[in-house]
Amino acid sequence: MKGEIIAVGTELLLGNIVNTNAQYLSQKMADLGIDVFYHVAVGDNMQRLVDTVRTSLNRSDIIITCGGLGPTTDDITKEGVSEALGVKLLPDKASIEKIKEIFKAYERPMTDNNIKQGYIPEGAIVLENNNGTAPGILVEKDDKIAILLPGPPNELYPMFEEKVLPYLKAKVHSTIRSRMLRVVGIGESAAEDMLKEIISSQTNPTIAPYAKDGEVHLRITAKTDNPEEADRLIVQMEQKVRSILGENIYGYDEESLEEVVLRLLQERKMTLSLAESCTGGLIANRLTDIPGASASLMCGIISYSNESKTNILGVKEETIRNYGAVSSQTAEEMAIGAKRVGNTDIGISVTGIAGPDGGSVEKPVGLCYIGISIGDKVKVHRLRFNGNRKRLKWNFSNRALDYLRRELLLL
């Protein structure tokens, strides 16, 4: 079964709002096993709306529109869809009564435009709106289904869950389930190269890699008649991928790297201090975005000046003089210093050049050292990335969290 989502509203085309309804409805359709091949957004213009709906009805079995059901003259979705479907708009007594009641209850004056909301396409089912005045519409004609939903998410979500979901569940037979594997430490093309054979022989489940914020996310999607079978297929595929990518996979679905690191720290009852130079507080900020971070993260030192590296973290002046602030030696002493100052089990340090200035041939922009001090051991990793300042900070922070994750897995 093929579905399509049509958002109606000039405010989308002006960039005033972002089309979050398309995302919400797509997730719901995917869960139902309905393939969504297109999203379209069109303005409050009758001719373009009718053209769009006609095209969509030609290529899809189900169209879902959102927006344009309100009382103003701009709201033309019902009219446009009816024309494209070739059905008449007729007054619906029950809907008109309900609208009248709402206005009476809220002591608001009612206009002719409000009455317009009580007209529905011939043969349609009215989807009651418990969170606004515009009812939704569901109409079937010639093996096609058109579902018209209001635009505001607080009206659309409950109407979809309560009215549309049960209807669609009865219509569809197959199930789509998916799982995202989150990979860090290797690039997108390297990951694809390692998974080449699996990807080229994929049928069901499918596997699709995409790059996001310095990570690779692999989506495994299975389509079958029943959820248990879909889950079994996904687990099988995950095992195959895991046998190749191993610990490069750090998490599932929406789980972030900082969440995984904090979970591992909590499981091991270990505490952490940070010494950040070039990342400038980004690692601390990412960790403290997670509720409960205070159980593991004790403190962070953003030692931007050399003076703060020596005064607060106890990096030796001669180390900076002999090797530079961006060096393996400084990273090592920073990590040890962070652990000591914070009185924690682990100290992590990052020192590098985020640019755009400050690079040299020997130490270019994008160079970074990450130190990890655990117990009486210290490791330092050397890295190079490209990108602008924010990108570099992000990639440095991601690798620091990843190195910590890998160390924690060994404990």
Place this chain on the structure above:
Amino acid sequence: MKGEIIAVGTELLLGNIVNTNAQYLSQKMADLGIDVFYHVAVGDNMQRLVDTVRTSLNRSDIIITCGGLGPTTDDITKEGVSEALGVKLLPDKASIEKIKEIFKAYERPMTDNNIKQGYIPEGAIVLENNNGTAPGILVEKDDKIAILLPGPPNELYPMFEEKVLPYLKAKVHSTIRSRMLRVVGIGESAAEDMLKEIISSQTNPTIAPYAKDGEVHLRITAKTDNPEEADRLIVQMEQKVRSILGENIYGYDEESLEEVVLRLLQERKMTLSLAESCTGGLIANRLTDIPGASASLMCGIISYSNESKTNILGVKEETIRNYGAVSSQTAEEMAIGAKRVGNTDIGISVTGIAGPDGGSVEKPVGLCYIGISIGDKVKVHRLRFNGNRKRLKWNFSNRALDYLRRELLLL
């Protein structure tokens, strides 16, 4: 001139990501005076992509695609658009060399897929990508313009601003100029109320307030035949607004609060240290996102544990015992401690409750104290916000930067 935005990527149709690029590009097109009549999202499927691009080229003068320019076999935008336009894809020596160089410089293995990124449609202009490996493409054919941009916003935004905007500006004729005034410290409805008369009598230029990240952004837009007249109208309107909002206006256009604060510090040759508790490094992270921050920001202490507040910042144990870690007294000692530890002119502190746990009736989630120590003076501000953890961290950090800004204006 009519434009259209085509997002390419199955992850959109599965609802994994929301199409924020369409919003960004729509705003930019509206600023240019280019009408956007449609947004389309299509998956990584060649036939549907080619069909979509053909339809769009039929009804629009300019199409902008985003996504699908990466190195994997899923990335088919260049191939699809070339087929729809009827142009060949040819290897571009310069692009291929550049990709090879990147991989060499960053000591990464290169695959055949990476070379694919160096092929471009015949006659196209290559838009250099300074934030990733996939170059953008601009191709004109038969009075139509196709612009292919990478999907990740951190690559798309700068490429659009630096490469596409100047090109499109030269293509469009009527002049639309706009200026954004950035306001902090008062809410959207308060700002709108203060500007009520101006807003209700607006014609040209228009003025529109938007709430964004705890700030209010006022966009003044003038539309005329020549740039000088437009600029004159904007300056006039700005003076009117400024006479009402005064120092609540902190900056223009893309200028961020952290940029303004760093500029003021540099102008006054003053240095800064931070003591962050509930903001967890966010203030430091925001400041260090700005190139050259190291000239003013010497260090930050993220004193998440009470121990780190006393050990590193020298907050008295009895202060925390008697008044609590979230108190005016602790904020004061933290600010003084930051200034002393960092050996700087100014110390800023933030201590509060970001939630979701840790609140009480007396000290609810959303309560925050901000301390500012300059010379031998200390001020503490008490604040309350509502929202989730990330939202609260953001609002706390914004107010801390704003209080600092207002202090700096007095010096």
